[in-house]
Amino acid sequence: MAKILVTGGLGYIGSHTVVELVAAGYEPIIVDDLSNSNVKILDQLSRIIGFKPAFYQFDLCDMQKLNEFIAVEPEIDGIIHFAAFKAVGESVRNPLKYYRNNFYSLLNLLEVYKTKTINFVFSSSCTVYGQPDELPVTENAPVKMAESPYGNTKQIAEEILRDAITAGEAQKVIALRYFNPVGAHDTALIGELPNGVPQNLVPFITQTAIGKREKITVFGNNYNTKDGSCVRDYIHVVDLAKAHVAALRLMENEGFKGYDVFNLGTGNGNTVLEIIAAFENTTGVRLNYEIGPRREGDVEKVWGDVTKSTNKLHWQAQLGIDIMMSSAWEWEKYIAENPL
Known part of the structure; x- marks a missing residue:
């Protein structure tokens, strides 16, 4: 049974990926500093999985602890690297916090494993595209100047990984460019x-619906979109988690070498107001x-072309907007009754 280090494994996407790894026959080992989990x-x-996975609490920026x-x-045998700060707005206000955490953690992992053959999956983002010239955006689209420090950390991290591959300091790396993960596990036990x-x-929608928040603010209604609000490609977190397993499977193939990148989305865009209506x-x-x-830092509209993921990863999103919204709501109700 292959052992997969899941950094940030108690976070939102990380925890769902742990479930899918176990279902696929892997042994997940979680590292998380609990700063955002x-x-x-x-x-x-x-x-959910029937046993408590191995868990180590420490900050990956601390080389001694690593x-x-x-x-x-x-x-x-493999690493799925989720551990990073991820809020666009906060990164604009506190850029040094984002650069320090997101780069040191990645560099430390690459340094300690550079002499080992490790299948490395990197949690990247569609923010690397900025505002694309053409939609849907493909993996071949130019990486534009980032709209936020958070987006910039993803761009530079991808460059670091490519350089490590070129220099022989990493062997197999896949960067997964997420669009907007939403929803929760169908057990409503994680979300x-x-x-x-x-x-x-x-989560702002569900917290408003249950009474934790007074109201939702829609940031702008004068964008060049069908109703003036921003457009994003929303993807169910379980579909997203399954793509990480697909990436590991691809790297286990002897024919895979070096570095590759894949879009993870549904291939469709929805406005903020459409998501509110769907909920x-x-x-x-x-x-x-x-x-x-x-x-500040928001892109007007972006959604992905996922043809490459379908053809090469043999993965495709299966769960629609209604399930995204209903599962998120079931999770919100669960934690209201069972505070964590």
């Missing part, structure tokens, strides 16, 4: 659990929202 998710995971971890867990005020749309229609819950000014 909750240790109680470990118990939730054990209820070396101590390797001494205890020397046999790692998006932001610390403090949510930075993403759907209302799916759940029957009316939402209190207002139109506010544009938010």
Whole structure:
């Protein structure tokens, strides 16, 4: 059974990926510093997969702690690297925090494993495209100047990984460029659990619906879109998690060498106002929202061409907007009744 190090494995996407790794026959080993996650998710995971996965709490920016971890867990076959700060708005306000954390953690991992044959999956983002010239955006689209420090960390991290491959300091790397993950596991035992005020749309929707937040602010209604609000490609987090397993499977193929990148989305775009309407229609819950000014760092519209992922990863998103909204709502109700 191959051992897969999942950094940030108690976070939103990481925890769902742990579930899919186990279902696919892998042994996940979680490292998380709990800076943006909750240790109680470990118990939730054990209820889903039937056992408590190995968990180590430390900051990957601490090289000494990382070396101590390797001494205890020397046999790692693959790495899925989620551990990073990810809020666009916060990155604009605190860029050094983002550069320090997101680069040091990646560099430390590459340094300690550079002499080993490790299948490395990197959690990247569609933010590397900025505002694309053509939609849907393909993996061949030019990487533009980032709209935020968060987006810039993803761009530069991809450059670091390509350079490491070229220099022989890494062997197999796949960067997965996510669009907008939403939803929750169908057990409602894990889902998006932001610390403090949510930075993403759907948890703000569900928290408003349940009464934790007074209202939703839609950032701008004067964009060049069908209703003036921003357009994104929303993808169910379970579909996204399964793509990481597909990436590992591809790298296990002897024919795969070097570096590759894949878009992970549905291939369709929805506006913010459409997502609000979808939630209302799916759940029957009316939402209190207002139109506010544009938010610094936001791209007007982006959705992905996922042809390459379909053909080469043999992966395709299966779950639609209604399931995204209903599962997110079931998760919100669950944690309201069972606080973590």
